[in-house]
Amino acid sequence: MTRLAVIGLGLIGGSLARALRAAGRVSHIAAYDRDPEQGRRGLELGVIDRFAGDAASSARDADVVVLAVPVLHTAEAAEAVRAGLSDRTILMDVGSTKVSVLGDITRVFGDLPARFVAAHPIAGTEKSGVAASRSELFRGHRVVLTPHAGQDPGALATVRSLWESVGARVVEMDAACHDAIFAATSHLPHVLAYAFVDMLTRLPNAADIFPNAGGGFRDFTRIASSSPEMWHDIVRANRVEVTGLLERQIGELQELLALMKDERWPELLMRFERARAARERHLSQIE
Ligand code: NAD
16 A cells, blocks of 8 residues: 655646545545645545645655646656655656656756656546546556666556556656657647637637537547646647647648649548548557
8 A cells, every 4th residue: 555645636646646546556645736725625525635735745654756747847846845755755747748857857856866757647638627637537548657767666666556556558668759759649739729729719700600619629629628837838848849740730731721722622632531541540549
């Protein structure tokens, strides 16, 4: 049984707390969040046992401490929790970018601690806060671990087993490789969804557009309801990968625009067909 501390009691931190409790893996859950309302809701909902007044005291006596804050707050949260960690505490994060997190942890500790394990659950929703947390959030989803050179194998094995106990499938990869992949599958789509909705809101007939939107609009724009702070942090932390892909996407859109203006309809149709075939081919692998 593990004593858990969660720094940043939002959707992911709250869901992990609920899931580990449901799996019978934790004996006590403490938490700290800069927003006391999350602590009050967490206690009320039975997600946590104790809400601490600061990060370090929430981590004292914990076996595993989870940083579940927006990625650009990683350094600040790690610095704040540091005094509460012992030699045997495992520190883990859940951030959506991994190169920036490893860099921030290195800057705070002077080196990457052997018992720091970088993790990214490939599960979530567009909702934020502990009230939206769910114990089943990770079941059937992947969790990517990006072990580092000095990684303690015991800490890695414990983290792997915690995620597996909540129904996740754990994979390991290099941090830079992770950031390139998730820039494509997750970070760029969020940028495009925000940009699309923002462009529509500024059209002269915007007031007529939204009431007439259907299922396709809802599907395509769902992720534009995600936390702007979280996605600002992710795009900023992974800006080289995201801007590279965004430039390619802009080029692709310009090509489509040219095809339409020149009325080269068979070529436009071919591109739509190529995209649909690719999606169908990969659909079974998409969680
Ligand atoms: P969230 O907004 O629901 O929760 C984040 C919490 O962190 C908030 O309650 C906020 O008050 C708190 N916080 C911010 N800075 C803090 C600080 N310095 N000290 C203490 N608390 C602080 O966000 P979330 O969706 O739970 O995301 C948390 C992390 O999980 C992010 O790094 C995100 O990239 C990652 N993640 C999110 C998803 C998703 O779909 N939401 C999926 C995978 C990973």
